[in-house]
Amino acid sequence: MKMVKAEGLTYEYIKMLETDHGTEEEKVSALKAVNLEIEKGEFVVVLGHNGSGKSTFAKHINALLEPTKGTLWIKGMNTKNGELVWDIRQTAGMVFQNPDNQLVATVVEEDIAFGPENMGIAPAEIRRRVDEALATVRMQKYATHSPSKLSGGQKQRIAIAGVLAMKPDCIVLDEPTAMLDPVGRKEVMETIERLNKDEGITIILITHYMDEAVRGDRVYVIDDGEVVMQGRPKEIFSQVERLQQYGLDVPQVTEVAHFLRMEGIDIPPDILTVEEMVGALCQLKLTT
Amino acid sequence: MIRDITIGQFYPVDSPIHRLDARVKLTMTFIYIITLFMINSFIGYFFVIGTLLAVIKVSKVPIKFMLKGIKSIMLIIIFTAFINLFMTRGEQILWQWGFLSLTLEGIFLALKMCIRLVLLIIGSSVLTLTTTPIQLTDAIEYMLRPFKKIGVPAHEIAMMMTIALRFIPTLLDETDKIMKAQQARGADFDTGNLMQKAKSLIPILVPLFISAFRRAEELAMAMEARCYHGDENRTRMNRMTMQRRDYHALVMGLVYIVAIFGLRYVSYLLPFII
Numbered sequence: 001m002k003m004v005k006a007e008g009l010t011y012e013y014i015k016m017l018e019t020d021h022g023t024e025e026e027k028v029s030a031l032k033a034v035n036l037e038i039e040k041g042e043f044v045v046v047l048g049h050n051g052s053g054k055s056t057f058a059k060h061i062n063a064l065l066e067p068t069k070g071t072l073w074i075k076g077m078n079t080k081n082g083e084l085v086w087d088i089r090q091t092a093g094m095v096f097q098n099p100d101n102q103l104v105a106t107v108v109e110e111d112i113a114f115g116p117e118n119m120g121i122a123p124a125e126i127r128r129r130v131d132e133a134l135a136t137v138r139m140q141k142y143a144t145h146s147p148s149k150l151s152g153g154q155k156q157r158i159a160i161a162g163v164l165a166m167k168p169d170c171i172v173l174d175e176p177t178a179m180l181d182p183v184g185r186k187e188v189m190e191t192i193e194r195l196n197k198d199e200g201i202t203i204i205l206i207t208h209y210m211d212e213a214v215r216g217d218r219v220y221v222i223d224d225g226e227v228v229m230q231g232r233p234k235e236i237f238s239q240v241e242r243l244q245q246y247g248l249d250v251p252q253v254t255e256v257a258h259f260l261r262m263e264g265i266d267i268p269p270d271i272l273t274v275e276e277m278v279g280a281l282c283q284l285k286l287t288t
Numbered sequence: 289m290i291r292d293i294t295i296g297q298f299y300p301v302d303s304p305i306h307r308l309d310a311r312v313k314l315t316m317t318f319i320y321i322i323t324l325f326m327i328n329s330f331i332g333y334f335f336v337i338g339t340l341l342a343v344i345k346v347s348k349v350p351i352k353f354m355l356k357g358i359k360s361i362m363l364i365i366i367f368t369a370f371i372n373l374f375m376t377r378g379e380q381i382l383w384q385w386g387f388l389s390l391t392l393e394g395i396f397l398a399l400k401m402c403i404r405l406v407l408l409i410i411g412s413s414v415l416t417l418t419t420t421p422i423q424l425t426d427a428i429e430y431m432l433r434p435f436k437k438i439g440v441p442a443h444e445i446a447m448m449m450t451i452a453l454r455f456i457p458t459l460l461d462e463t464d465k466i467m468k469a470q471q472a473r474g475a476d477f478d479t480g481n482l483m484q485k486a487k488s489l490i491p492i493l494v495p496l497f498i499s500a501f502r503r504a505e506e507l508a509m510a511m512e513a514r515c516y517h518g519d520e521n522r523t524r525m526n527r528m529t530m531q532r533r534d535y536h537a538l539v540m541g542l543v544y545i546v547a548i549f550g551l552r553y554v555s556y557l558l559p560f561i562i
Contacts, residue, residue, distance in 0.1 A: 062513050086515050094513040101503045102510035106422055106454045113525035115514040120521040127525055148457035162514065 001076050003170050003202045004038040004061060004092075008070030011056055011225075030056040032225040033070060040169065043196045043203045045216035045233075049247035053225040054206045058174040061204065062094040075169060090119060093163030097175040099155035103147045108158055109134065111147060115166040126165075133161040136199070137191050153184025157191055164195070170202035171195065177209065189215070210237070210251045214272045221246060234270035253277045299417045305347035306418045309534045310427035316541050317415045323548045324404050324411070329555035332548065333403050339544060340410060349417045357409045365405050372398035425449045426528060443519035451507070459500060466495050 011031040017024045030053045038044050048054040059065040060072050063079040074092050077084045093115075096102045105111040109130050116126040134140045137157040147155055156176055163171055173192065177185040189212060196203045205216065213219055219236045221229035223246040229236055237243070240250050240258040250258070257271040257280070267280045305313070327333060344351055358365070376398075378391030416424070429446035436442050467477065470491050477488050 059509075064509060064513060086517070089513055089515050094510075096506065096510055096513075098503075098506060100458050101506035104454065104507070104511060104514075105450060110422065110525070114511075114516070117523050117525060118515040118517065120523050123523060123525055123527055126523065130525065146457075147454070148461075166514065 001040075002037050002073070003040045003042070003075055004036070004204070005073045006034050006036050006060075006070065007072075009034040009057075009060065009067050009072050010069035011053075011060065011065060012068045030225050031060070031067075034222075034225075034227050036220060036227060036230070038170075038202065038204065040202055041196075041200050043193075043215070043217045044205070045213040045219045046204065046206045046222060047208065047210075047213050047219055047236075047248060048206075048222035049208060052222045052246075054222050055174055056225075057222065058094065058172050058204070058206050061092050061170075061172045063088045064094075086119070090166050091168055092170045092172055093166055093168035095156070095159050095163055095171065095173045095176050097178050099152050099159060099179065102159050103155060103162075106146055108139070108145050108147060108150075109143045111158060112162045112165050115162055119166065129165040129167070130161075133164040136164055136195070137161045151184060152180045153187040156180065156184065156188050160188070160191055160195075168201065170204065172204045172206070174206045175208070176205075177207070177212065185209075185212075208248070210249055210254075213237075214251055221248070223247070233272060237272055238269035240269075298420050299349045299353055301348045303346060303348040303418070304533065305343065305414070307533065308418075308537055309528055309530055310419050310423035311430055311528060312530075312534045312537050313415055313419055314424070314427045314431060316537065317412060319541060319545060320411050321408060323545065324407055326548060326552065328400075329551065330400075331555060332551045333400070333407070335547060335551055336407060337403075340407065340414075343414060344410075347414060347418050349414075353417060354410045354413045357413045358406055361405065361409060365402055368401050368405060369398045372401050421453045422450070425453070426524075426526075430528065443522075455500075455503070458503075459496065462499060463492065463496055466492050 009031055010029065010033055012027055012029045015026045015028045017026050034057065046054050046057065056065065060067060060079060061074060063074075063085050066080055072079045074088045077088050077091070079085075079088055103111050104114050112130045112133050113126050116129055121129070130143075131140075134143055137160055139154065139157055139161060142150065142154065142158075147158060150158065160171070160173075160176075171192075176192075177188050180188065192203055192205065193215060195201045203216075205212065207213060214233050214237070216233060219229075219231065219233050220227055221236065221243070228246060229239070229242070237250050237254045240255060243250050249255070251272055253271055253274055253276070254269075257267055257269060257277065260267055261269060265284065267284060271277050271280055324336065327336065344354060373394050374388040374390060376391055376394030377389070378393030380392040381389050382392065383390040419427075425446045428449070429442050432440055432442035432445060467475075471477070475488060475491055477485065477492075480488070
């Protein structure tokens with residue numbers, strides 16, 4: 001069974017416009033017939049510039065939004081089915097962009113317990129899950145701290161632990177590093193990768209940072225509500241000009257490789273990391 | 289500067305009072321406040337002061353923390369004293385000027401009212417200094433539960449208190465940031481008369497409110513994403529359990545109530561000791 005399967009997923013909303021003739025209604029399509037499939041255990045990256053519809057897509061996975069047309073199944077559960085909402089939210093946890101606006105309690109461990117408490121799990125089991133989740137994000141030291149005293153990266157790791165305590169199969173992260181400093185960003189990315197590799201949790205990472213997108217197994221590029229590109233990171237990022245057309249950057253080294261190729265230097269177009277670039281350049285010297 | 293404000297005045301030490309169940313402490317504080325208004329003699333007040341001092345001693349919280357609360361209501365105390373001193377009518381008039389008269393009864397009444405207010409503040413400080421805000425909200429939720437039938441939203445009240453406590457530091461930080469941003473653009477918060485000062489707050493309050501609403505919306509969505517749907521089928525990780533010490537404390541509370549009634553009776557029999 002596919003973890004996430006979307007068929008013709010469309011989301012429209014009515015936007016009120018203030019004009020000289022009063023308010024006018026305008027129908028906006030945030031998602032236009034999106035088709036995609038995500039396997040269990042995959043690390044999928046959804047790329048897109050601001051306003052491309054990637055956050056709208058994320059909220060559909062968590063059944064926070066209901067599709068206008070088309071269907072979305074999470075582990076076989078249709079998100080339109082109202083009775084399954086809580087099961088869907090437990091299966092696909094969600095981490096938001098702003099670390100401050102998703103922590104509920106005044107103590108770290110109480111916050112992590114929030115999800116399981118809502119699910120009506122027995123107190124002893126909640127305790128066990130909270131300790132486990134804290135250990136997974138390596139924040140045991142801060143169990144009894146107040147979230148307001150933590151750094152952005154730490155808060156985001158607590159938010160991830162809060163989702164983990166609900167034992168999800170899949171975690172959707174909606175630009176989790178956008179408001180963090182480089183240190184926090186690194187902490188969060190390492191945590192996400194560990195969850196994927198060690199715990200086998202399906203990760204759907206929504207981002208516009210290219211260096212993060214490179215780490216995924218597969219990349220979807222969304223532009224104006226449509227899936228315009230999909231494939232492995234190497235396949236996607238070698239198409240520098242096309243990405244730029246969608247308002248996206250490519251990783252810096254990939255861009256350098258692109259320019260070098262335009263100057264007639266023969267190196268592969270799908271270089272994503274500095275190490276690969278060093279390798280390719282050394283190779284080049286050997287052959288000439 | 290604004291970040292240094294501590295929320296809740298919890299004083300973290302380990303003492304028998306700290307370890308008590310918050311529900312017991314809340315009940316006792318409630319009883320204590322009621323008895324303060326039942327006492328009508330100075331002997332009664334001596335007894336209460338003695339008990340309070342003993343409790344403070346056991347709680348290991350320095351007494352100066354207890355007295356901090358009084359400072360903020362000093363004005364109310366002075367005002368109460370003034371009204372009672374000069375407005376009480378009595379037979380033994382000591383001094384009179386216009387409608388103001390100083391009577392023996394007035395002096396006693398003013399003294400009693402002041403003692404009452406001071407004891408009220410110190411007594412409730414004992415509760416807030418020895419109980420964490422979470423314990424307090426949990427206790428309030430528990431105590432309000434019986435009133436759910438008549439439509440008191442016990443869980444919602446407790447949830448609101450928790451969220452408020454959680455966001456006070458966040459919003460204080462934000463206020464600080466907005467103030468600095470406005471100051472950087474030439475805003476002036478410190479000069480001018482009261483009206484001008486109040487007006488200069490508008491550029492702080494408007495962005496603060498907008499951001500608070502935005503935060504509320506995001507938080508609501510995050511809570512929903514974590515399966516929040518009110519207190520239906522909701523469990524708690526930390527359950528409150530009554531220990532032997534809590535029952536001991538309740539028995540002591542009962543003794544205290546009996547003593548207060550006893551003293552009331554004594555002061556009826558022997559009115560001359562006031």
